[in-house]
Amino acid sequence: MATxxxxxxxxxxxxxxxxKAINDPRWDAxxxxxxxxxxxLNQHLKSTSGFRQLDWRLIKAMLWTESxxxxxxxxxxxxxxxxxxxxxxxSFLSNREGGxxxxxxxxxGRLTIGTVRTIPSHNIRAGIGYLLMRTAYFEFQxxxxxxxxxxxxxxxxxxxxxxxxxxxxxxxxxILRKLNPTxxxxxxxxxxxxxxxxxxxxITRWRPISTDNIAQRYNGGGDPYYAKKLDYAFRxxxx
Amino acid sequence: xxxxxxxxxxxxxxxxxxATFANGAELQNERSAVEECGAxxxxxxxxxxxxxxxxxxxxxxxxxxxxxxxxxxxxxxSKYISRAKEKxxxxxxxFEQYRDAQCAFDSSLGGGAIGNALEMRRLGCLIGLNxxxxxxxxxxxxxxxxx
Numbered sequence: 001m002a003t004x005x006x007x008x009x010x011x012x013x014x015x016x017x018x019x020k021a022i023n024d025p026r027w028d029a030x031x032x033x034x035x036x037x038x039x040x041l042n043q044h045l046k047s048t049s050g051f052r053q054l055d056w057r058l059i060k061a062m063l064w065t066e067s068x069x070x071x072x073x074x075x076x077x078x079x080x081x082x083x084x085x086x087x088x089x090x091s092f093l094s095n096r097e098g099g100x101x102x103x104x105x106x107x108x109g110r111l112t113i114g115t116v117r118t119i120p121s122h123n124i125r126a127g128i129g130y131l132l133m134r135t136a137y138f139e140f141q142x143x144x145x146x147x148x149x150x151x152x153x154x155x156x157x158x159x160x161x162x163x164x165x166x167x168x169x170x171x172x173x174x175i176l177r178k179l180n181p182t183x184x185x186x187x188x189x190x191x192x193x194x195x196x197x198x199x200x201x202x203i204t205r206w207r208p209i210s211t212d213n214i215a216q217r218y219n220g221g222g223d224p225y226y227a228k229k230l231d232y233a234f235r236x237x238x239x
Numbered sequence: 240x241x242x243x244x245x246x247x248x249x250x251x252x253x254x255x256x257x258a259t260f261a262n263g264a265e266l267q268n269e270r271s272a273v274e275e276c277g278a279x280x281x282x283x284x285x286x287x288x289x290x291x292x293x294x295x296x297x298x299x300x301x302x303x304x305x306x307x308x309x310x311x312x313x314x315x316x317s318k319y320i321s322r323a324k325e326k327x328x329x330x331x332x333x334f335e336q337y338r339d340a341q342c343a344f345d346s347s348l349g350g351g352a353i354g355n356a357l358e359m360r361r362l363g364c365l366i367g368l369n370x371x372x373x374x375x376x377x378x379x380x381x382x383x384x385x386x
Contacts, residue, residue, distance in 0.1 A: 082354075220349025222349060
C-alpha cells in the first residue's frame with residue numbers, strides 16, 4: 001500500500017531550501033567581506049569590558065536567514081538593515097546612541113544611509129555594527145582626556161563648588177572627587193587636584209551574542225522562528 | 240428601477256472569493272499567516288506577509304459589503320435598516336483607527352529591532368485583526384431574518 005509523504009511544516013520547507021545552499025558557491029559570495037568586517041570589529045572592541053570575539057560564521061548564518069542568494073535583496077541589502085523607514089539604521093548612524101563607539105575609526109563617516117541601502121559590503125558592516133550596538137550596555141561616565149595625563153592643581157575661591165570648578169577647568173565633579181577623596185567641605189585657599197576629562201558614553205558590558213539574543217535584539221520577534229532558523233544555518237555553515 | 244435585495248445579495252455572494260469567505264474557509268489568522276510565510280528568508284517573508292495583509296484587507300472590504308447587503312435584506316422597517324447601516328459605517332471607521340493604532344503598538348514591541356522585523360510584526364497584526372473583524376461581522380449579521 002502506498003504511503004502518503006507527511007506534510008512539511010513551513011520551517012521544514014525553509015530547511016530544505018537552505019540545505020541546497022551549502023554546495024552553492026553563490027551563498028559564500030560575501031565570506032571575505034564578513035571575515036574582514038568581523039575581524040576589524042573584534043580588534044576594535046576587544047578592550048571593552050566583557051567583549052567576546054564574534055564568530056564570522058554566525059554573521060554568515062544571519063545573512064542566510066535574512067536574505068540568501070536566491071533573494072534579490074542579496075545583491076543590495078543582504079543583512080536587511082536600511083529598508084525604507086528603518087529607524088534602526090538611522091539610530092546606528094546618528095552617533096547619539098552608541099554606534100560611534102562600535103564602528104572602527106576608518107569606517108566612521110564612510111557608511112551612510114544611501115550606501116548601506118545599496119552596497120552589500122556596507123549593508124553587512126552596518127548590520128553587524130547595529131547588532132553589536134544592540135548587544136552592548138552603555139552608560140555615561142567620567143572619562144579622562146586621553147591626550148592629557150598631567151595632574152593639575154587649582155585654588156578654591158569663595159563661592160566655588162565642585163560643579164563650578166569642574167566646568168571652569170574642563171573636568172567633571174566625579175574626577176575631582178576621585179582625585180581629592182578628603183575634600184568633603186570646600187574652603188577658600190584650599191588646593192584641589194584635577195585632570196581634564198568629560199562625561200562620555202562608554203560600553204560597560206555585553207550581552208552574550210547567542211542566537212536567542214540575536215533574534216530578540218535584531219529581529220524583535222518579527223519572525224517567531226528566527227532563532228531556530230539561525231541555529232540551523234549556523235550548524236550547516238559550521239559543518 | 241429598484242433591484243430586489245435578494246438579487247443584490249446573490250450578486251455579492253457570486254463575487255470571486257466572497258462565497259468561500261462567507262463560510263470561513265478562506266479565513267486565515269495571524270499565526271497561520273506568519274507560519275506559512277516563515278518558509279522564506281526574512282526579506283521574502285516580509286513580501287509574503289505584505290501580500291497576505293492586502294488579501295485580508297480585500298476580504299474585509301468584501302465582508303463589509305456583504306454585511307451591508309444582508310442589512311438591506313433584513314425583514315425590518317427601513318428606518319431601522321438605515322440606522323443599522325449608518326452604525327456599520329461608524330463601526331468600520333472606528334475599527335480601522337483602532338487597528339492601525341494597535342498594530343503600531345504591536346510593532347513598537349519589536350523594540351530596537353531593524354525596520355524589516357518591525358514591519359513584519361505590523362503586517363502580522365493587520366492580518367490577525369482584519370480576519371477577526373471579518374469573522375465578527377459575518378457572525379453578527381448571519382442570523383438576521385430575511386424578507
